[in-house]
Amino acid sequence: MNRKILNLFFVTVALSGLLLTSCDDDEDTPPPAGTTKTVSGAIAENTLWESKDTIVLEGFVYVKPGATLTIEPGTLIKGLSDSKACLIVEQGAKIIADGTAEKPIIFTSDKPSGQRNPGDWAGLILCGKAPINQTGGTAEIEGGTGAIYGGTDPNDNSGILRYVRIEFAGYEVSNGNEINGLTMGGVGSGTTIDYVQVSYGRDDSFEWFGGTVNAKHIIAYRGGDDDFDTDNGYSGKVQFALILRGPEEADKSDASNGFESDNDANGSSNEPLTSAKFSNITILGPYATKTQANVNPNHKYGLRLRRNTRLCLYNSIIAGFNTGISLEGTSMTLYNRPGGPEIRNCLVAGMIKDFNAKTDGTSLTQAEYEAMFVDGENTLYTENSELQLTNAWNWGNVNAMPQSGSPALSGASFTGLTGFEVVTYRGAFGTQNWAQGWTNWDPKNAQY
Secondary structure (H helix, E strand, O other): OOHHHHHHHHHHHHHHHHHHHHHHOHHHOOOOOOOEEEEEEEEOOOEEEOOOOEEEEEEEEEEOOOOEEEEOOOOEEEEOOOOOOEEEEOOOOEEEEEOOOOOOEEEEEOOOOOOOOOOOOOEEEEEOOOOOOOOOOOEEOOOOOOOEEOOOOOOOOOEEEEEEEEEOOOEEEEOOEEEOOEEEEOOOOOOEEEEEEEEOOOOOOEEEEOOOOOEEEEEEEOOOOOOEEEEOOOOOEEEEEEEEOOOOOOOOOOOEOOEEEOOOOOOOOOOOOOOOEEEEEEEEOOOOOOOOOOOOOOEOEEEEEOOOOOOEEEOOEEEOOOEEEEEEOHHHHOOOOOOOOEEEOOEEEOOOEEEOOOOOOOEOOHHHHHHHHHHOOOEEEOOHHHHOEEEOOOOOOOEEEEOOOOHHHOOOOOOOOOOOOOOOOOOOOOOOOOOOOOOOOOHHHOOO
16 A cells, blocks of 8 residues: 555544544533523522522522522622612521632622622521520511511521622611621521621621521621621620721711620510620721721721620720720620620720720729729730731731730630630631631622
């Protein structure tokens, strides 16, 4: 056979084999392109949202009792602007939003980079069957969704939120009736809340209405109203959390605080009492220094305990607020007494005023604040710089890690406490930065 013809024969056979291999090998076939899926109304059966798709929430979206919504790591969920977009997980339903540090699940605005603002969509609501202190044992959650929360099961399970970001949420139905970044109503201790960042919320970043759910590794960043709001009998435990307020962002008509805590709106003694315990929290206000410019005047307190709350704060940092601590009403008479609110082993720094001290009986006097502060083995510092945090007030690229020699690296005490991880440091961070990798400090300009 002619050599040229023979060579052509072998080349033809090789190409034919390659063609057959390519056609038969499914692994080389690219996956179908993701799509944008608009979701509205009710989710009444088990549903999977895949990471290849972008989910758009339109209006109130309800996960109905008996249904489980599972969201893959890396999934992007956008709230449709001006539609009151909100995801409501009802009693008896579950959400399994279990992301990873490399692939967090993101709930955000549908607007393009550079145009996102607080309140572009409404937020995420979980409703459980754990106890609350409202008359009858159940109530309708704030926000006008009609969803009911509360019950008799402290171990109720609403699912998992892990490595999740919630950005630009918040919707005001009326003054004092809003949807927050993450609203938890009667959520039980069977629920997992871990590694959740709420950024640029129009109202509160996290609000607990009763319930027993615990939480770890949570972040409230540049929220509009309170960062952590607890009421209606919330009794869970929260450890390792960071709050950082922005100078400009504050509620238009209400005091915006790091913590705000009530037993209920009337200051009653209804049980269960609001008696949540927080440890290892770094609570940073809008004042990087006492001369910080352009601070919204509605920024008020680092920690506001009122209306008969029994909330306790341990091993934490409060810094950079107009006023550090305010104990009001019945709450002030119970401080550091059995069953009362406690503030122990905390560091307070850089306040315009350390305490909301008054002489008219509506708050403790300056001398009483100082005495109770010493009794709790807390420490006051004049300036934020004395805490020796790395770059905590660097809005846009936050690093709240304590430097070598920081007083935050030691001094924690868990004597008499249960249910917490025992560490030596005070504040959210020791020598490991658990906020690294999955957070976003500039979501306004993120390219999604």
